[in-house]
Amino acid sequence: MNRHKSRKLLIIGVGFIFAIMSFTIGVNQLLTFKKATVVFASGSESEVQIPVLCYHSITDKKTGEYVVSPAHLEEQMRWLHEQGYRSINLSQFELLMKGKLPNDGRNVLITFDDGYKDNYTNAYPILNKFGYVAVEFLVTNWVGGPDYMNWSEVDQLSGKGWDLMSHTRTHPYLPLHTTKGQMDEIAGSKAQLEKHLSKPVHVIAYPYGLRSFETVKIVKDSGYDYAFTFDDGMTTSLQNPYLLKRLFISGEMDLPAFKQKMEPDRES
Secondary structure, eight states: OOHHHHHHHHHHHHHHHHHHHEEEEOOGGOOOTTTTBBSOSSSSTTTEOOEEEOEEOOOOOOOTTTTOHHHHHHHHHHHHTTTOOOEOOOOHHHHHHOOOOOSOOOOEEEEEEEHHHHIIIIHHHHHHHOOHHHHEEEEETTTTTTBBHHHHHHHHHHTTTTTTOOOOSSOOOOOGOOOOHHOOOHHHHHHHHHHHHHOOOOOEOOGGGGGHHHHHHHHHHOOOEEEEEEEEEETTTOOTTTTTEEEEEOOOOOHHHHHHHHOOTTTT
């Protein structure tokens, strides 16, 4: 089945599964699969807020919610550049989140999920034009596949300042797997990446944004410092570091909608 179509079916499937599980284990024993984000507080003067953009495929050879055209990506990056936004890497992100780096509201973290080859052939040249870097969340068992980057391309992005992080080994529905299965996906992908890149891998993005309490514990115990969900919204320093939000950028999003997402208080 087409992976993009499977994401659509996931909403129905997870809703059905969650309904069944609610009768047996109780809602309070399970993190809501897609929409729950634990926030310790809000509106604090010490809160750091960072837009973290979430992209997937970048191509004009197909269309869909998870496919952004190169023209739209370039339009969005140009607007960010014109507005004075600077792309940051994960080291800078961590310093900002801890309040160890000044934040003037013009920092943005750009992320791509899945490791599509077009992220290398199409997205990288566009971002590089504006001096931007990004985080690529790789599904390690997909590396070298027909539509995905190979290890040589992964190495080149790493050498250009991109952060290569984990999106598990096979992109499963993690909460539906056993403890051992989740550990293999979460810790296994980390080990694969660290062995190949010879760099620490300390950030993961949950496939489909799905996680349970057990999933989060395994992520933490596996040595990750941060985990990104698919929950839509600004990332803040007051969110649980293992339940960080991102701003999903869809293929149907035009520039006015992108601006509104980046700056929701901005006058249209």
